[in-house]
Amino acid sequence: xxxxxxxxxxxxxxxxxxxxxxxxxxxxxxxxxxxxxxxxxxxxxxxxxxxxxxxxxxxxxxxxxxxxxxxxxxxxxxxxxxxxxxxxxxxxxxxxxxxxxxxxxxxxxxxxxxxxxxxxxxxxxxxxxxxxxxxxxxxxxxxxxxxxxxxxxxxxxxxxxxxxxxxxxxxxxxxxxxxxxxxxxxxxxxxxxxxxxxxxxxxxxxxxxxxxxxxxxxxxxxxxxxxxxxxxxxxxxxxxxxxxxxxxxxxxxxxxxxxxxxxxxxxxxxx
Amino acid sequence: xxxxxxxxxxxxxxxxxxxxxxxxxxxxxxxxxxxxxxxxxxxxxxxxxxxxxxxxxxxxxxxxxxxxxxxxxxxxxxxxxxxxxxxxxxxxxxxxxxxxxxxxxxxxxxxxxxxxxxxxxxxxxxxxxxxxxxxxxxxxxxxxxxxxxxxxxxxxxxxxxxxxxxxxxxxxxxxxxxxxxxxxxxxxxxxxxxxxxxxxxxxxxxxxxxxxxxxxxxxxxxxxxxxxxxxxxxxxxxxxxxxxxxxxxxxxxxxxxxxxxxxxxxxxxxxxxxxxxxxxxxxxxxxxxxxxxx
Numbered sequence: 071x072x073x074x075x076x077x078x079x080x081x082x083x084x085x086x087x088x089x090x091x092x093x094x095x096x097x098x099x100x101x102x103x104x105x106x107x108x109x110x111x112x113x114x115x116x117x118x119x120x121x122x123x124x125x126x127x128x129x130x131x132x133x134x135x136x137x138x139x140x141x142x143x144x145x146x147x148x149x150x151x152x153x154x155x156x157x158x159x160x161x162x163x164x165x166x167x168x169x170x171x172x173x174x175x176x177x178x179x180x181x182x183x184x185x186x187x188x189x190x191x192x193x194x195x196x197x198x199x200x201x202x203x204x205x206x207x208x209x210x211x212x213x214x215x216x217x218x219x220x221x222x223x224x225x226x227x228x229x230x231x232x233x234x235x236x237x238x239x240x241x242x243x244x245x246x247x248x249x250x251x252x253x254x255x256x257x258x259x260x261x262x263x264x265x266x267x268x269x270x271x272x273x274x275x276x277x278x279x280x281x282x283x284x285x286x287x288x289x290x291x292x293x294x295x296x297x298x299x300x301x302x303x304x305x306x307x308x309x310x311x312x313x314x315x316x317x318x319x320x321x322x323x324x325x326x327x328x329x330x331x332x333x334x335x336x337x338x339x340x341x
Numbered sequence: 342x343x344x345x346x347x348x349x350x351x352x353x354x355x356x357x358x359x360x361x362x363x364x365x366x367x368x369x370x371x372x373x374x375x376x377x378x379x380x381x382x383x384x385x386x387x388x389x390x391x392x393x394x395x396x397x398x399x400x401x402x403x404x405x406x407x408x409x410x411x412x413x414x415x416x417x418x419x420x421x422x423x424x425x426x427x428x429x430x431x432x433x434x435x436x437x438x439x440x441x442x443x444x445x446x447x448x449x450x451x452x453x454x455x456x457x458x459x460x461x462x463x464x465x466x467x468x469x470x471x472x473x474x475x476x477x478x479x480x481x482x483x484x485x486x487x488x489x490x491x492x493x494x495x496x497x498x499x500x501x502x503x504x505x506x507x508x509x510x511x512x513x514x515x516x517x518x519x520x521x522x523x524x525x526x527x528x529x530x531x532x533x534x535x536x537x538x539x540x541x542x543x544x545x546x547x548x549x550x551x552x553x554x555x556x557x558x559x560x561x562x563x564x565x566x567x568x569x570x571x572x573x574x575x576x577x578x579x580x581x582x583x584x585x586x587x588x589x590x591x592x593x594x595x596x597x598x599x600x601x602x603x604x605x606x607x608x609x610x611x612x613x614x615x616x617x618x619x620x621x622x623x624x625x626x627x628x629x630x631x632x633x634x635x
Contacts, residue, residue: 296573
């Protein structure tokens with residue numbers, strides 16, 4: 071290929087975009103390995119240290135507790151939301167239920183309700199039930215945001231599976247439940263896995279609910295970040311170390327399902 | 342089991358979750374919106390006060406300010422996201438190793454916690470030791486020492502920047518999905534006839550992307566209306582009240598002043614705005630699909 075001006079402009083733009091995307095992430099990772107005094111200089115010449123990670127995991131920060139909270143809240147939310155959503159998605163995809171359009175519309179439109187609206191009444195209810203600052207409270211509230219979203223996503227994946235083999239199996243006398251278990255679920259598995267990871271990421275990064283509903287015991291990682299803002303100022307090197315802890319598991323997941331990721335993101339909306 | 346009853350049975354668990362976690366709290370907050378309930382004074386909900394809480398909103402400067410801030414934020418971030426996402430999609434739809442690499446790393450911003458994005462931009466724009474603030478100062482001496490987050494307009498600009506950085510890549514993927522379904526024949530014919538790249542993009546490609554761009558615009562509007570995390574971690578609503586979006590203002594009313602009645606009324610005003618947009622959105626999707634199948 072002849073290297074025209076356009077070719078160089080295009081490469082230049084791609085490089086620029088990659089830099090804009092990667093730079094803030096790279097800077098955070100670098101800062102996480104700097105000593106406090108290096109964190110406030112812009113020099114790239116520093117001797118990397120793991121001491122920030124040691125600090126954040128020990129008293130008084132105890133990031134380990136927050137990691138545990140985040141893992142439990144996100145996993146349990148996924149384990150409840152995804153199976154329920156998968157069943158509903160199958161029903162929406164395959165049956166002509168009366169009022170189906172209305173139900174689907176209802177569930178979809180809940181996705182557009184701002185989280186701050188949901189959290190007010192939940193705060194009042196959990197307060198009177200004595201459930202503030204518990205993981206249970208966070209799981210319940212996260213289900214509100216995640217469930218409609220996952221129904222939408224999994225429905226997109228099930229819609230894309232041809233119905234032929236299901237019909238053939240039923241003509242052979244298999245029951246509908248058997249068809250779901252033996253044919254649909256295995257075929258929809260990649261889609262369900264993708265949706266689960268999406269759901270995990272949403273819950274893992276969730277900030278507003280955790281900020282309002284937790285104080286000490288059930289604090290999750292994103293809210294933990296705020297605690298590095300102290301009277302002595304912002305402790306950037308510790309914040310960055312915590313940021314790395316939040317980011318790495320999510321990056322690994324996102325890159326693992328990279329191909330499905332982009333498809334899953336767009337499945338619901340563009341179809 | 343009959344398909345009919347099974348079809349409903351499958352919906353039951355998900356519907357119960359939505360009922361308990363969304364519809365019930367919504368109803369609860371709607372009732373609260375018509376009550377007086379100052380949590381610092383009374384443990385139990387107070388008297389019904391009719392539409393007083395709603396009326397109060399429209400005479401109160403804090404709410405009016407937040408409406409203005411939200412409008413500025415939503416309009417700039419939607420337009421910028423749309424333009425950048427569409428341009429990136431046009432650039433990235435071609436094949437090539439660098440294109441593929443860029444597509445892969447574009448996944449990352451969306452996967453990062455928005456709260457963390459706010460924190461790291463706050464770090465990078467710190468006038469004393471922030472890498473972007475210092476870098477800009479070195480390249481353009483006039484910008485050295487600019488108090489980025491302490492200036493109302495600049496703080497808003499950085500808030501928009503973090504939001505665009507977070508969402509433009511996601512929206513790029515939606516635009517790429519749309520581009521993939523645009524037939525290439527007309528484009529190729531025009532190219533053979535000697536049409537310029539710009540003419541092909543504006544005359545042929547973009548008109549066919551109208552539907553997708555509309556969806557992207559509406560979705561982004563909804564996400565921008567909800568945006569909250571970066572306000573807390575980047576600007577804290579400041580300086581002053583210059584970045585107090587509606588969502589952040591509701592949070593303050595509810596959890597700093599503990600005025601539950603007023604906060605609920607405000608929350609319902611925001612919900613009403615979002616509902617109008619989402620009804621319009623679902624309608625638009627349904628009519629698009631009808632056109633596609635016709």
